[in-house]
Amino acid sequence: MLAACDFPTPSQDYACRVNADCETGRICERGYCVIGTAGPNPDASNTVTPDAAIDGAPMPDADPFAQIRQQCIAAGYTQDASGLHRAVGNGQSWVNAQADCADDVPGATHLIVLSSAAEVSYAAGQLGWIGLSDRTTEGQFQNVTLEPNDLRPWEPGQPDNGGGSEDCAHIRSSGRLDDDQCGNGRDYICECDGRPPAP
Numbered sequence: 001m002l003a004a005c006d007f008p009t010p011s012q013d014y015a016c017r018v019n020a021d022c023e024t025g026r027i028c029e030r031g032y033c034v035i036g037t038a039g040p041n042p043d044a045s046n047t048v049t050p051d052a053a054i055d056g057a058p059m060p061d062a063d064p065f066a067q068i069r070q071q072c073i074a075a076g077y078t079q080d081a082s083g084l085h086r087a088v089g090n091g092q093s094w095v096n097a098q099a100d101c102a103d104d105v106p107g108a109t110h111l112i113v114l115s116s117a118a119e120v121s122y123a124a125g126q127l128g129w130i131g132l133s134d135r136t137t138e139g140q141f142q143n144v145t146l147e148p149n150d151l152r153p154w155e156p157g158q159p160d161n162g163g164g165s166e167d168c169a170h171i172r173s174s175g176r177l178d179d180d181q182c183g184n185g186r187d188y189i190c191e192c193d194g195r196p197p198a199p
């Protein structure tokens with residue numbers, strides 16, 4: 001604020017009653033527009049400032065997957081045409097395979113769920129367990145993240161619950177699926193998409 005003793009002789013061009021009477025960059029003081037900006041609206045003094053503006057947390061428009069992506073790449077995942085995956089050539093039971101995928105980046109990784117034709121094509125080139133089973137309820141296959149509308153290109157005649165004990169799906173080089181005994185050792189494919197495995 002200007003001191004009274006050096007307040008310039010104002011031009012009537014800058015006469016005002018309220019800030020809104022002044023052009024951008026000026027405020028109304030003692031009846032005239034002077035250079036300055038309006039302070040906070042006193043009516044807004046009780047407004048809670050969003051946390052993000054206080055503690056430097058990512059703003060809402062930041063990519064929430066960027067950090068997960070970095071963690072998955074550090075855990076051995078690579079980007080292919082259909083997503084971020086880690087193919088493991090290490091015969092394991094379906095349960096062990098899912099556990100191995102799930103602890104890579106907790107809450108963001110799991111056995112692969114076939115979300116697109118491109119992902120089916122990728123998986124067919126790797127082979128092994130995928131994140132699909134009817135372990136919970138016979139005949140009702142569920143993917144491990146409960147992702148809606150996943151692709152399930154079963155082989156003709158499959159799933160057949162062969163021997164009455166096939167509950168876990170694997171993908172063949174044909175790009176088709178078969179149910180098999182979950183305890184069999186198979187290679188497997190992990191996926192990082194930020195979706196947590198269902199309990």
Ligand SMILES: [Ca+2]
Nearest residue numbers: 113114115191
């Ligand atoms: Ca997927």
Ligand SMILES: [Ca+2]
Nearest residue numbers: 134161166167
């Ligand atoms: Ca079954």
Ligand SMILES: [Ca+2]
Nearest residue numbers: 160162178179
């Ligand atoms: Ca089968």
